[in-house]
Amino acid sequence: MRQRVSLLWRYLHGHRGRASVLGVLVMGNVALTVLNPQWLGRFIDGAEDGRGADALVDIALVFIALTVLNQCVVAAAGYLAEDLSWRATNTLRTDLAEHCLDLDMSFHKEHTPGELIERIDGDVATMGNFFSTFVFHVFANAILAVGIVGVSFFADWRTGLTLLVFALLVLPLVRVAQRRAKPYFTAMRQTNAEISSFLEESVTATEDVRGNGAERYVMTRLDGLLDRFRKLMKVEAIAVRASSSVLETSVSLATGGIFALGAYLISHGRMELGQLYVSYFYTSMLSMALFRIAYRADGLQVALAGMDRTAEILDTESRVKDTGTTPFPAAPVTVEMDHVHFSYVAGRTTLDDVSLTIPAGQSLALLGRTGSGKTTAARLLHRAMDADRGAIRFSGVDIRDIPLDDLHRHVGVVTQDVHIFRATVRDNLTMFDPDVTDERVWKALDGLAVADWIRQQPDGLDTVLEGGTGALSAGQAQLIALARVFLRDPAVVILDEASSRLDPATEQLTGRATAELMEGRTTLVIAHHLSTIKDLDHVVILQDGRVREAGERAALVADPASHLSSLLAGSAA
Numbered sequence: 001m002r003q004r005v006s007l008l009w010r011y012l013h014g015h016r017g018r019a020s021v022l023g024v025l026v027m028g029n030v031a032l033t034v035l036n037p038q039w040l041g042r043f044i045d046g047a048e049d050g051r052g053a054d055a056l057v058d059i060a061l062v063f064i065a066l067t068v069l070n071q072c073v074v075a076a077a078g079y080l081a082e083d084l085s086w087r088a089t090n091t092l093r094t095d096l097a098e099h100c101l102d103l104d105m106s107f108h109k110e111h112t113p114g115e116l117i118e119r120i121d122g123d124v125a126t127m128g129n130f131f132s133t134f135v136f137h138v139f140a141n142a143i144l145a146v147g148i149v150g151v152s153f154f155a156d157w158r159t160g161l162t163l164l165v166f167a168l169l170v171l172p173l174v175r176v177a178q179r180r181a182k183p184y185f186t187a188m189r190q191t192n193a194e195i196s197s198f199l200e201e202s203v204t205a206t207e208d209v210r211g212n213g214a215e216r217y218v219m220t221r222l223d224g225l226l227d228r229f230r231k232l233m234k235v236e237a238i239a240v241r242a243s244s245s246v247l248e249t250s251v252s253l254a255t256g257g258i259f260a261l262g263a264y265l266i267s268h269g270r271m272e273l274g275q276l277y278v279s280y281f282y283t284s285m286l287s288m289a290l291f292r293i294a295y296r297a298d299g300l301q302v303a304l305a306g307m308d309r310t311a312e313i314l315d316t317e318s319r320v321k322d323t324g325t326t327p328f329p330a331a332p333v334t335v336e337m338d339h340v341h342f343s344y345v346a347g348r349t350t351l352d353d354v355s356l357t358i359p360a361g362q363s364l365a366l367l368g369r370t371g372s373g374k375t376t377a378a379r380l381l382h383r384a385m386d387a388d389r390g391a392i393r394f395s396g397v398d399i400r401d402i403p404l405d406d407l408h409r410h411v412g413v414v415t416q417d418v419h420i421f422r423a424t425v426r427d428n429l430t431m432f433d434p435d436v437t438d439e440r441v442w443k444a445l446d447g448l449a450v451a452d453w454i455r456q457q458p459d460g461l462d463t464v465l466e467g468g469t470g471a472l473s474a475g476q477a478q479l480i481a482l483a484r485v486f487l488r489d490p491a492v493v494i495l496d497e498a499s500s501r502l503d504p505a506t507e508q509l510t511g512r513a514t515a516e517l518m519e520g521r522t523t524l525v526i527a528h529h530l531s532t533i534k535d536l537d538h539v540v541i542l543q544d545g546r547v548r549e550a551g552e553r554a555a556l557v558a559d560p561a562s563h564l565s566s567l568l569a570g571s572a573a
């Protein structure tokens with residue numbers, strides 16, 4: 001609960017002014033709603049007492065004016081609640097997205113993209129609804145209930161007591177209904193997130209699914225998830241229905257009680273007809289208020305469950321701590337991995353005592369079979385995660401001592417599966433940074449192979465690219481990624497070669513662009529083809545997470561006993 005309150009407080013705090021006005025409007029609405037029936041009572045009593053038509057018309061006019069005013073207050077409060085909820089939740093969405101981007105690999109391994117989208121968009125949207133729902137249907141109605149009981153006490157303690165007992169009996173029922181329903185709501189949201197995530201994965205993997213003839217299996221799994229959702233929905237609906245039936249019965253009993261009490265009081269001259277009418281009116285208003293609270297309890301439950309998950313994500317701390325204060329060393333930098341150990345899963349070593357050095361401004365090819373740990377070693381270099389033991393240093397500075405922002409600015413990464421945004425070439429190069437001018441783009445790329453390629457695109461920098469890697473070949477996507485890195489001018493470059501074969505023309509172009517990028521920078525290349533290592537200075541061959549061989553490329557090539565020589569001989573054969 002404290003977590004939820006502090007989450008709400010954090011996001012409403014910045015909008016205190018609007019929230020206060022909203023509070024005043026809600027209170028005004030409650031006051032007008034409670035006051036209005038009093039005028040009806042006066043009207044009835046006035047008519048009974050034989051007051052003149054003018055006086056009765058005046059009372060009716062006041063009643064109408066208050067009703068209109070109340071509607072205006074409701075409209076203003078509705079607008080403000082929506083506005084406030086969008087402002088607060090948009091900030092929350094941005095913070096959540098940023099927080100997720102900052103979290104390390106282990107978090108992203110545990111949560112699929114679909115699940116995170118559901119958290120960032122789905123849960124937050126529900127919280128937005130909750131806000132309007134809470135203000136209008138729970139908070140406002142709770143205050144209204146208190147107001148009705150209070151005013152009834154003031155008029156006659158016996159009717160006040162009847163309404164109080166009614167409300168006090170009904171409220172625990174509402175709470176029981178809420179508690180019963182909550183686990184189902186939580187499970188429903190979780191299943192919903194799993195469905196989104198599964199759909200996202202299936203759509204992304206369409207080619208693989210079809211290629212493997214796996215449509216039926218995929219659909220069976222989806223069926224299973226949908227079935228689980230349906231069953232949860234059923235139980236939840238029954239829980240909500242049962243509580244409404246109990247509520248409706250209680251309302252009938254309370255109304256009967258008020259009429260019986262009214263009849264008794266009128267017959268003893270202690271109540272007038274108008275007052276009885278007001279009490280009856282209050283009973284139905286109170287029931288409606290309690291109904292609304294109960295009815296909205298499900299929305300409230302969904303929102304509370306979403307809020308718990310949101311708070312949980314916001315409270316998840318990255319295992320990669322950003323506590324360093326040492327500036328990134330001046331280029332060119334020496335890259336050193338010193339007896340590094342790493343496991344994704346406890347007990348299953350991925351990197352075992354890996355040491356390597358790339359002298360300043362030189363390049364190193366990291367070779368090894370699939371699964372030998374090449375990508376993992378590269379990830380450690382830009383702190384996608386941290387080594388369990390050992391150290392990584394740039395020109396002698398431990399990378400954990402460098403602020404993460406600084407590190408990411410100076411270490412450029414080109415991954416195998418480059419992500420292309422559905423946006424212009426410009427946005428894809430600048431990563432949506434509006435401060436990077438076209439002049440800067442062209443200056444950074446001046447005379448480079450990638451610049452020629454961009455110029456050949458139909459609209460140059462304005463060419464709109466399809467999302468993913470759909471519209472571009474692997475080589476073209478690599479060209480975009482290389483250009484991105486050129487723009488940032490990093491001191492260290494980590495390059496995961498495109499593993500798929502490129503067509504000869506693109507291969508030549510990416511080869512030239514890569515050579516240009518490595519110029520004057522310290523580079524680690526994850527090489528998937530032996531043909532591409534010929535221009536690199538050093539070679540490290542990994543085998544099952546250990547260094548099998550390391551040395552200068554030329555020396556290893558010249559040594560017929562080296563493992564590299566045997567690999568080259570094997571690939572030539």
Ligand SMILES: Nc1ncnc2c1ncn2[C@@H]1O[C@H](COP(=O)(O)OP(=O)(O)OP(=O)(O)O)[C@@H](O)[C@H]1O
Binds near residue numbers: 105
């Ligand atoms: N996020 C992860 N969580 C758990 N295990 C992982 C993760 N990423 C990789 N691994 C495992 O770590 C080992 C090394 O993987 P890594 O991707 O570093 O190898 P690689 O040499 O780059 O392979 P490839 O050439 O196929 O890209 C493999 O056994 C792999 O299954």
